[in-house]
Amino acid sequence: MSIRISTRRTAAVLLGACLLAAATACGPDKSSVSTAPKAADSASASSAGGDQGKAAGSSVAKPGDTIGLKGVEKSNTADVTLVKVVDNSEGADEYTKPADGKRFVSVQFRIKATGSAAYADAPANSAKVLDDKGQGYSSTVADTKAGPEFPVPANIAPGETALGFITFEIPADAKLDKIQFALDSGFAQQTGQWKL
Numbered sequence: 001m002s003i004r005i006s007t008r009r010t011a012a013v014l015l016g017a018c019l020l021a022a023a024t025a026c027g028p029d030k031s032s033v034s035t036a037p038k039a040a041d042s043a044s045a046s047s048a049g050g051d052q053g054k055a056a057g058s059s060v061a062k063p064g065d066t067i068g069l070k071g072v073e074k075s076n077t078a079d080v081t082l083v084k085v086v087d088n089s090e091g092a093d094e095y096t097k098p099a100d101g102k103r104f105v106s107v108q109f110r111i112k113a114t115g116s117a118a119y120a121d122a123p124a125n126s127a128k129v130l131d132d133k134g135q136g137y138s139s140t141v142a143d144t145k146a147g148p149e150f151p152v153p154a155n156i157a158p159g160e161t162a163l164g165f166i167t168f169e170i171p172a173d174a175k176l177d178k179i180q181f182a183l184d185s186g187f188a189q190q191t192g193q194w195k196l
Contacts, residue, residue, distance in 0.1 A: 031189045033180075037065030038079065060195050067192035068114070071183035075117035078156075080181050082194045083108040087176065089167065092143035098169050105129060105168045106146035107179055111154070112161040119156040124149070125185035127166045131174040140169040 036059050061067055066081040089106040091097050098104050107127065113119035124139040131137075143149065150164030170176075182191040 031191070033191045033193050034067050034069070035060050035193045035195070036067070037061040038068055061193065062195055065194065066110075067181075067194075069181070069183050069188065069192050070190050071115070071188045073117065075115045076119065076183060076188075077113075077115035078119050078183060079112040079114050080192055081110040081112075082179055082181075083110050083163070085176070085179070085196065086144070086146040086165075089144040089146040092145055096142050096144070098142075101172055102169050103172045104140075104142060104144055105170055105176065106144045106165045107168070108147060108163065108165050109150075109181065110161060110163045111150075111156060113156040113158050116158060118158060119162075119183075120153055121183065122150075122152050122185055123154055123164065123181075124152070124166045126183060127179065127181045128186070129168050129170065129176055130178040130180065131170070132177040134177075135174070136180075137168050137170045137174075139166050142167045142169065 061082070063082050063084060066079050068077065068079050070077050084107075086106040086108070087103070089104045091104065107129070109123065109127070111119060111123065124141075128136045128138050144165065144167050146167070147165045149166065150162065154162055154164070156162045176196050178196065179194045180191050182188045
């Protein structure tokens with residue numbers, strides 16, 4: 001198990017370093033945070049018996065909503081859906097436990113590659129959770145009972161979709177407020193944000 005974790009971490013770090021080099025070579029650009037869900041997805045969720053209070057024109061994305069995101073390259077775009085949040089998720093085995101005073105939070109995302117190029121990235125590097133004080137937390141390497149993680153790297157052909165969990169280790173008393181996701185291992189200028 002430790003070899004698998006070490007290999008995953010090495011692959012994720014190398015991919016992140018390559019994407020950082022590519023992102024910084026593209027020059028400065030304005031960063032943005034997108035909080036508006038795609039209208040079609042919100043409307044279909046309501047018609048499918050979803051949350052009736054969710055209007056198609058809602059300006060704040062919530063779990064279940066999809067946000068269209070752009071990467072560093074024009075050919076790299078994806079529709080990202082925050083499917084669900086499993087707070088205080090259990091480790092997959094007796095050896096996988098959060099540190100003292102912490103808990104696991106597993107977040108399931110659905111990623112659809114919408115660009116002309118495949119989505120090839122480490123989704124765990126792309127996501128973070130924020131608490132009600134604005135403190136951000138990056139993902140951790142932990143298999144949980146919430147469900148399967150994304151493979152590293154995730155390779156999604158144009159038009160195809162993948163589903164997976166990303167796990168975070170946060171303080172036991174932290175109150176979750178928002179979840180963010182940005183393409184290119186978090187180095188894209190656009191970040192999607194969901195309010196919990």
